[in-house]
Amino acid sequence: MSTETSTEVTTDDSVQQEQSVVSAVLRSIIDSSWLVVLIAIVASLLLGGVLVVLANDSVAEAFGYFFSRPSDTFHAIGQVLGDTYAAMFKGAIYNTDAHTFGDAIKPITQSATMATPLIFAGLGLGVGFRAGLFNIGAQGQIIIGATVGAFVGFTWDLPVGLHLVLAVLGTVLGGALWGFIPGVLKAATGAHEVIVTIMLNYVALNLVSFLLSKDAFQVEGSDNPLAPAVGANAMYPKLLGNGYALHWGFVVALLAAVAVWWLMERSTWGLQFRAVGANARAARTAGMSVGMSYVLVLVIAGALAGLAGSAQVLGTQPALSSNVAASFGFDAITVALLGRSRPLGIVLAALLFGALKASGPALQVQAHLPIDVVLVVQSLIVLFIAAPPLVRALVRLPKPRQVKEVTA
Amino acid sequence: MSVITAQQNVTVIRTSFRAPIIYAVIALAVLLGLALPISAHASTTFTFARPTDLVTVPSWTAPSRTLAIVLSLVALALAAASAWAAATTRKLGAWVPIVFGVAVVAVLLTWAGAGKTATSMQITGLLTAALVASIPLVFGALSGTICERSGIINIAIEGQLLGGAFLAAVVAGAVANSTGSRSLGAYLGLVAAPVAGALIGAVLSLFAVRYWVDQIIVGVVLNVLVVGLTNFLFGTLLKDKTYLNQAIGLPELPIPILGEIPIIGPVLFRQNALVYLMYVVVIVLQVMLFRSRWGLRVRAVGEHPRAADTVGIKVNRTRVRNTILGGAIAGLGGAFFTVAAGLAFGKEMSAGKGFIALAAMILGRWSPKGALAAAVLFGFADALREQFGIVGTAIPSQFLAMFPYIATIFAVAGLVGHSRPPAAEGKPYAK
Numbered sequence: 001m002s003t004e005t006s007t008e009v010t011t012d013d014s015v016q017q018e019q020s021v022v023s024a025v026l027r028s029i030i031d032s033s034w035l036v037v038l039i040a041i042v043a044s045l046l047l048g049g050v051l052v053v054l055a056n057d058s059v060a061e062a063f064g065y066f067f068s069r070p071s072d073t074f075h076a077i078g079q080v081l082g083d084t085y086a087a088m089f090k091g092a093i094y095n096t097d098a099h100t101f102g103d104a105i106k107p108i109t110q111s112a113t114m115a116t117p118l119i120f121a122g123l124g125l126g127v128g129f130r131a132g133l134f135n136i137g138a139q140g141q142i143i144i145g146a147t148v149g150a151f152v153g154f155t156w157d158l159p160v161g162l163h164l165v166l167a168v169l170g171t172v173l174g175g176a177l178w179g180f181i182p183g184v185l186k187a188a189t190g191a192h193e194v195i196v197t198i199m200l201n202y203v204a205l206n207l208v209s210f211l212l213s214k215d216a217f218q219v220e221g222s223d224n225p226l227a228p229a230v231g232a233n234a235m236y237p238k239l240l241g242n243g244y245a246l247h248w249g250f251v252v253a254l255l256a257a258v259a260v261w262w263l264m265e266r267s268t269w270g271l272q273f274r275a276v277g278a279n280a281r282a283a284r285t286a287g288m289s290v291g292m293s294y295v296l297v298l299v300i301a302g303a304l305a306g307l308a309g310s311a312q313v314l315g316t317q318p319a320l321s322s323n324v325a326a327s328f329g330f331d332a333i334t335v336a337l338l339g340r341s342r343p344l345g346i347v348l349a350a351l352l353f354g355a356l357k358a359s360g361p362a363l364q365v366q367a368h369l370p371i372d373v374v375l376v377v378q379s380l381i382v383l384f385i386a387a388p389p390l391v392r393a394l395v396r397l398p399k400p401r402q403v404k405e406v407t408a
Numbered sequence: 409m410s411v412i413t414a415q416q417n418v419t420v421i422r423t424s425f426r427a428p429i430i431y432a433v434i435a436l437a438v439l440l441g442l443a444l445p446i447s448a449h450a451s452t453t454f455t456f457a458r459p460t461d462l463v464t465v466p467s468w469t470a471p472s473r474t475l476a477i478v479l480s481l482v483a484l485a486l487a488a489a490s491a492w493a494a495a496t497t498r499k500l501g502a503w504v505p506i507v508f509g510v511a512v513v514a515v516l517l518t519w520a521g522a523g524k525t526a527t528s529m530q531i532t533g534l535l536t537a538a539l540v541a542s543i544p545l546v547f548g549a550l551s552g553t554i555c556e557r558s559g560i561i562n563i564a565i566e567g568q569l570l571g572g573a574f575l576a577a578v579v580a581g582a583v584a585n586s587t588g589s590r591s592l593g594a595y596l597g598l599v600a601a602p603v604a605g606a607l608i609g610a611v612l613s614l615f616a617v618r619y620w621v622d623q624i625i626v627g628v629v630l631n632v633l634v635v636g637l638t639n640f641l642f643g644t645l646l647k648d649k650t651y652l653n654q655a656i657g658l659p660e661l662p663i664p665i666l667g668e669i670p671i672i673g674p675v676l677f678r679q680n681a682l683v684y685l686m687y688v689v690v691i692v693l694q695v696m697l698f699r700s701r702w703g704l705r706v707r708a709v710g711e712h713p714r715a716a717d718t719v720g721i722k723v724n725r726t727r728v729r730n731t732i733l734g735g736a737i738a739g740l741g742g743a744f745f746t747v748a749a750g751l752a753f754g755k756e757m758s759a760g761k762g763f764i765a766l767a768a769m770i771l772g773r774w775s776p777k778g779a780l781a782a783a784v785l786f787g788f789a790d791a792l793r794e795q796f797g798i799v800g801t802a803i804p805s806q807f808l809a810m811f812p813y814i815a816t817i818f819a820v821a822g823l824v825g826h827s828r829p830p831a832a833e834g835k836p837y838a839k
Contacts, residue, residue, distance in 0.1 A: 199763075
């Protein structure tokens with residue numbers, strides 16, 4: 001965050017004034033946090049490639065006679081990396097093997113679909129981070145939100161429009177409730193939200209698997225822990241027709257990003273949240289209710305995570321199951337961190353991670369790699385981004401100026 | 409001055425009356441909800457002996473309703489005693505919650521086994537299952553305790569358990585394949601497990617101490633990284649070379665005389681090396697942390713790093729060492745899933761145990777002794793869930809599975825006892 005103030009730093013050093021405009025621009029690019037983000041992403045993709053190469057049989061085989069014919073090893077490495085990155089591109093952005101344009105752009109719509117729950121949940125976590133709250137509970141909030149939304153979706157039969165609105169409201173309410181609990185506990189007793197939200201994730205998981213064992217949550221005549229399909233009226237309509245999985249939830253997610261931007265940057269509540277996050281004691285002295293802010297922030301975060309649940313049960317998942325949240329709750333943490341808790345950043349980060357996720361099946365089919373290499377890349381990106389000095393040391397960038405000036 | 413003392417009195421009285429109220433509510437709940445509704449003709453059979461025992465304890469059959477009511481009344485009497493002690497500002501000691509807990513659990517077991525003529529409540533089996541289920545929790549909670557006492561939050565316990573499980577399985581498989589000795593493989597796997605955990609701990613300390621990255625973030629991300637890495641290797645390396653992932657188990661090592669004691673013997677002293685290691689680690693850490701110079705320094709670093717630094721203790725060095733040590737302990741616990749349980753490695757087989765271990769650490773108030781007690785309690789809840797699943801009861805297994813998590817929420821909210829983490833936890837230290 002501190003790097004963003006780089007443009008405001010003024011130095012009365014005469015040498016500085018003589019610097020040409022070009023080098024000043026260059027300097028500000030080198031100092032910028034966006035460069036760090038870019039390097040982190042590239043470095044992580046490369047490290048993922050190293051992992052793929054190490055696990056590859058043909059490379060290992062060629063390496064067996066490396067000193068007699070080293071070119072074979074390099075050829076094998078090039079082949080493996082080429083296959084992997086090509087599969088990722090074809091799986092996530094544009095399928096060059098497709099015969100029609102409609103099929104060729106399917107991957108990118110798939111990436112946007114995968115990004116939808118990440119945008120929602122990432123926004124929720126971002127609000128929390130900026131208020132100084134570590135909400136690890138998006139997973140549980142998604143589960144409870146999805147459960148309530150799905151219940152509304154499959155229990156009643158309502159007209160077009162109304163049913164969707166009510167089902168979405170259900171997901172919001174469910175998530176908000178699951179955010180309210182750690183919020184009110186933190187405000188009233190000081191219970192650390194990290195611990196409470198982690199525990200509530202597991203409570204939610206057990207709760208939904210209990211509900212799925214009850215008749216009200218099961219397909220009639222079946223004993224499987226799978227809920228009935230949500231009514232067609234309660235589903236988000238498809239955005240690009242039935243050939244694509246992309247649904248209107250994506251648009252709602254983008255609108256939510258705008259709403260969160262307004263909330264945090266333009267509203268009184270947002271100011272209060274940011275003040276509490278920057279310095280809770282000062283905020284209290286200024287007459288703000290810190291406890292109330294904690295409750296509100298976690299309720300809003302929970303509601304947004306609940307919306308992520310709506311992208312699942314009202315969007316892509318055919319029915320509620322105990323695996324409804326997949327790993328979106330934890331991925332959203334990395335999304336919020338990568339996006340630096342700002343709505344625009346979160347949307348971009350979610351699109352990136354959505355694309356990584358969408359490339360999973362192609363990796364599996366075309367490059368014969370486990371989907372999990374995506375998880376490795378994703379966590380490496382966040383580790384690198386969390387430690388800018390490490391990234392700068394990695395590529396031998398100079399230290400940003402203001403760091404010295406601030407600490408001096 | 410008088411105002412201050414009055415306030416202090418109020419807080420003392422309020423905190424001390426909380427326990428009796430909770431006791432009374434629980435005791436009444438089991439009396440009215442479980443004991444009284446049991447049919448008057450039902451009986452419960454408890455079995456203590458196992459086929460391998462030398463000295464056998466005979467099974468015991470009791471009229472369910474009478475036994476359950478008597479036990480509930482014992483619990484109620486303990487609640488009354490604790491209320492009396494609170495009113496007269498006396499201390500009753502640690503036996504009250506223990507006896508209370510045993511009474512309540514006994515009511516539960518009596519109720520669950522009531523009228524079940526085909527099955528009996530397997531007490532020895534239940535206790536053994538509880539101990540086994542608590543092994544990864546004990547190691548995980550000890551790891552968390554060692555790290556947090558020095559001021560580093562270790563959310564990566566889950567990843568350390570998983571990493572330990574993975575490396576133990578792979579080393580055991582490789583050694584068994586090349587030497588042909590399965591038990592040698594298992595023991596070397598046990599040696600390798602802490603190395604994986606220590607590596608993850610080292611990465612955590614690098615980011616936390618050197619780069620000042622938020623420790624919770626690093627922990628969460630490391631968990632994802634380890635899941636990704638182990639899943640990836642499971643799908644590539646272990647799929648191609650199946651000999652690296654076999655079900656290899658540590659042999660059981662019964663301790664001569666002690667292992668023959670009825671009930672206690674099979675539970676505590678007919679186990680494998682990892683369990684005996686666990687006893688040793690708990691005792692050593694408890695003594696070291698509170699009775700040694702090293703322990704005093706660690707706690708000083710975790711509570712007030714500047715003061716510790718002033719007297720010449722190397723704050724960051726202590727933290728790095730403890731985080732690596734903690735990682736190694738959690739990694740050792742990870743061996744439970746593979747070589748100690750005699751299973752091959754499976755994707756994400758730590759299954760959230762690292763987070764329950766974190767809960768056990770908090771409930772155990774950051775001490776090895778407490779961590780052991782809380783982990784055994786959670787392990788017992790897990791074993792009870794399994795036994796109830798076999799016997800078949802009205803309590804849904806999901807609610808028993810929730811127990812550790814809800815207990816922890818109550819603990820951090822200060823509703824049960826008071827939990828206070830080390831003061832400097834999570835804060836990077838700069839001179």
